[in-house]
Amino acid sequence: MNQILKSISYIFHPLLMPLLGVIFYFSKSPRFIPEPVIKAKLFSITILTVILPILLFYLLKTINKVQSFHLETVKERQLPLIINSCIIVLILVRVLPINDIPELYFFFIGILISTITCLALALAKFKASIHMIASAGFFMFAVAVAIHFKININGTIALMCIILGAIATSRLHLKAHTPIELIVGCFVGLLPQLILLNYWM
Template sequence: MIHHILKSISFIFHPLMMPLLGVLFYFSKTPRYIPDPIIKAKVFSISILTIVLPILLFYLLKTLKKINSFYLETTQERILPLILNTLIIALIIYRVLTHNEIVELYYFFIGILCSTIACLILAILNFKASIHMIASAGFFMFAVALGIHYKININGTIALMSIIIGAIATSRLHLKAHTGIELTIGFFIGLIPQLIMLNYWL
């Protein structure tokens, strides 16, 4: 029973979901007036580019036998998907969330891009940092920064995210997907770029 619960946690809080969650969280908390059509267009674009497109690319890579499984169990399997994800994030920054539109989300995705590149470099060096931890830590830092920026109480979100991050780490250890050091390195790879980006928008 516990095995299935922990496996479900890894699935529910998949790294592909975190950029969209960051965008949705921003739009739910920002006091700025942003017309509904713009919000819907941004959310739709991010959903397609960060969830639908990567899933389709994964199936393509699996069909072409470039990866053995969707779990990317080896560092070599991670390299091509991470390169493709880097290109997707760069496209979002260049076309969807430009600097002169929504500066907070622009730098959120700059942070995601830096984390993805760092993860790619480590994969090339044969180190498998936890992408689950990278994604969740990045969202966590962005949420905290928004709370400070807009002076709003997000204690509930912080508490919930702390529990979720702990559950994700427990899940990845239980499933033997990562070691403790891989989880720790992943956490800081996700958090530090977002922390650095605060200098540009907070």
Template sequence: MPLLGVVFYFSKSPRYIPIEIIQAKVVSLFILTVILPILLYYLLKTIGVVKTINLETTKERIYPLILNGIVLLIVLQRILTPTQAIELYFFFVGILISNMACLLLAIIKFKASIHMIAVSGALMFFIALSIHFSININGTLALMCIIMGGVATSRLHLKAHTYKELIMGVFIGAFPQLILVNYWL
């Protein structure tokens, strides 16, 4: 979802940004937010910290969330500075806050839906971008709502989460993005 948010931002932003910079940012974010987490998962699985990709227990979620927080800090320090694209910077700050909230809940033995955190955070960012740039993206917003419903339905169908965990995931994903809009909108 972070990569989707970045690609969406660059496709809808009316600002002129050289294509080389866009490509460099997208490639580096792909490496840090897709490739590196996959490699870290296999490392954690090899050393026995996690059993499956599903991270079924709250105990299994702690180390992946800590490592994800570190990756997000690297992204904020090295790739997305507030001087280049303030919207993306605060999008990732919101993702970091959501990640830390999910980590805190995992520590106190509550398993919020990380899938719902990601989808609701991206949806809130898209809504804020449509307001900020005064663009009509109703189709995209409708599609994101359908995706959000599909994700929630699948998590319930697989019995991976309860209604409370899904609602908490939506809140944890959307609320930081909503609060941080005040800093860039």
């Protein structure tokens, strides 16, 4: 059981959630988007949100700025969150401008707001759960896409709720967070996506 709960934290790592959101959108959107465009967007998002942060993490670890991939202390979180905010801004400017795919643009605006909020909390010495921030943000975006395009994804929503519970259970079991840190993380991820619905739905 310990290994299963530990593996959940890796399988549903925050780095993967933006990419999963983009994949979900392209798989559910009824809009015609040329396949080369989809492939180019997915390639760029994969490089910028997964591969680049991993490479930068190992750089930060080499220079002793971080110790763990899970950024266990608030001090370790600050520089990676700043770097991640810059990466998201780059995505918004170069990969997903507002006049390109508005839904994904505002999805990443929400991610940026959540990241900056998490950074502010880290500076205030509060360790909100980044796992819950990322997964709750993706959950809210997926529900919004389904409502926007009038798609029935009840089974997917039920599965996502189970996954959210599994992630929270995993983080508690590993003693990575307290219940309040998980709850705050959930709201930090969910609320920006919810508020931004007014701009694209």
